[in-house]
Amino acid sequence: MQIQAAVVSEEGADPQLESIQLDEQPRANEVLVRVVSAGVCHTDLSTADNFYGGPPYPQVLGHEGSGVVEATGDEVTSVEEGDHVAMSYDFCGECRNCLRGRIPYCENLFEHNFLGRRPDDESSPLSKDGEPVSGCFFAQSSWATHAIATEQNIVTVDEDVPLDIVGPLGCGIQTGAGAVMNALAPESGSSLAVFGVGSVGISSVMAAANVSACTDIVAVDLNQDRLDTAADLGATHTLNPDDEDDIVDAIHDITNGGADYSIETTAVPEVLRQAVDCTTIPGECGLIGAAPAGTEVSLDMHTFHFGHKLRGIIEGDAVPELFIPTLLDLWKQGRFPFDEIITHYEFDDIHQAIHDAEEGNTIKPVLRMDRP
Ligand SMILES: [Zn+2]
Ligand SMILES: [Zn+2]
Numbered sequence: 104m105q106i107q108a109a110v111v112s113e114e115g116a117d118p119q120l121e122s123i124q125l126d127e128q129p130r131a132n133e134v135l136v137r138v139v140s141a142g143v144c145h146t147d148l149s150t151a152d153n154f155y156g157g158p159p160y161p162q163v164l165g166h167e168g169s170g171v172v173e174a175t176g177d178e179v180t181s182v183e184e185g186d187h188v189a190m191s192y193d194f195c196g197e198c199r200n201c202l203r204g205r206i207p208y209c210e211n212l213f214e215h216n217f218l219g220r221r222p223d224d225e226s227s228p229l230s231k232d233g234e235p236v237s238g239c240f241f242a243q244s245s246w247a248t249h250a251i252a253t254e255q256n257i258v259t260v261d262e263d264v265p266l267d268i269v270g271p272l273g274c275g276i277q278t279g280a281g282a283v284m285n286a287l288a289p290e291s292g293s294s295l296a297v298f299g300v301g302s303v304g305i306s307s308v309m310a311a312a313n314v315s316a317c318t319d320i321v322a323v324d325l326n327q328d329r330l331d332t333a334a335d336l337g338a339t340h341t342l343n344p345d346d347e348d349d350i351v352d353a354i355h356d357i358t359n360g361g362a363d364y365s366i367e368t369t370a371v372p373e374v375l376r377q378a379v380d381c382t383t384i385p386g387e388c389g390l391i392g393a394a395p396a397g398t399e400v401s402l403d404m405h406t407f408h409f410g411h412k413l414r415g416i417i418e419g420d421a422v423p424e425l426f427i428p429t430l431l432d433l434w435k436q437g438r439f440p441f442d443e444i445i446t447h448y449e450f451d452d453i454h455q456a457i458h459d460a461e462e463g464n465t466i467k468p469v470l471r472m473d474r475p
Contacts, residue, residue: 108247126228131178141245142167142271158219158237168245169270191273191423193242193256207417279306281419291316294358299368300333302467312337354381372400385410
């Protein structure tokens with residue numbers, strides 16, 4: 104079938120809407136989804152710029168898709184035509200970490216999300232003029248009017264939830280919320296400092312304020328609008344590094360000796376250092392920001408020795424099939440108002456959406472391919 108997709112033709116190129124071919128018939132474990140909406144995540148933009156050695160060009164990105172199931176492969180049993188779904192990251196389900204339930208740390212995560220091809224036979228469901236176009240990005244490539252997902256990476260959502268808000272739960276929002284709710288799991292009365300309050304960091308703030316019982320929640324960002332939004336959504340303190348002599352000292356002052364927990368979302372080494380140094384003895388820092396391979400950071404081994412912890416967190420340590428329905432329940436209860444950070448754009452306006460994301464004008468852009 105012919106679909107409309109946002110195609111990145113070469114490294115660093117802007118995606119262009121094109122008509123391309125998609126294999127209509129899903130394979131045994133696959134699901135054909137009519138895409139209703141898809142978020143714009145930083146990982147899309149860095150993949151287009153080839154930060155991670157991702158899919159060969161031309162490629163179709165998009166990994167926060169939502170939509171309606173149109174067809175299923177022979178072996179698919181958990182969803183059927185007409186179901187409303189969110190698409191998240193994919194995993195192998197067979198390696199040691201998957202078997203242990205630690206699927207964000209799947210040993211085959213790259214092949215299942217960044218190859219641009221099906222991991223079993225390296226084919227792509229997308230093509231143009233007989234030439235392959237990389238699809239399968241996070242087993243979806245959902246910057247398109249239709250997507251092929253797998254039974255593993257789709258999550259059924261209730262039909263009373265608007266489909267055009269659920270896409271970002273599959274990556275950015277799940278990542279930020281899960282870092283607090285699943286990975287760091289702060290004890291009541293804890294303090295938390297969040298470095299960078301884009302969509303991921305704000306989701307951490309919302310989770311800390313409304314779901315955990317953190318009492319001091321410090322948001323740090325250079326963008327005053329984002330700090331204001333963070334304050335509206337639960338940050339008890341906001342700090343702009345441009346206004347502070349020493350951001351680490353400022354956090355130590357607010358938290359009476361250092362934050363119990365911190366989260367780093369910017370992928371800037373100097374900021375990770377601050378996120379470690381701002382924690383109390385023995386505080387814990389969670390690294391979420393994805394830096395290019397080879398990026399190094401320095402730490403003071405003497406102070407770090409005093410019980411500090413630093414851990415990387417992928418996809419909020421979340422099992423999407425469990426966590427996305429949890430986040431939607433919390434949203435329905437008014438405890439996780441993630442829709443407030445979403446701005447919608449028509450698919451045709453993808454360039455504006457990307458521009459606004461890069462400039463920090465929009466916290467979470469979501470493209471609308473179709474209205475449900
Ligand atoms: Zn695995
Ligand atoms: Zn993402």
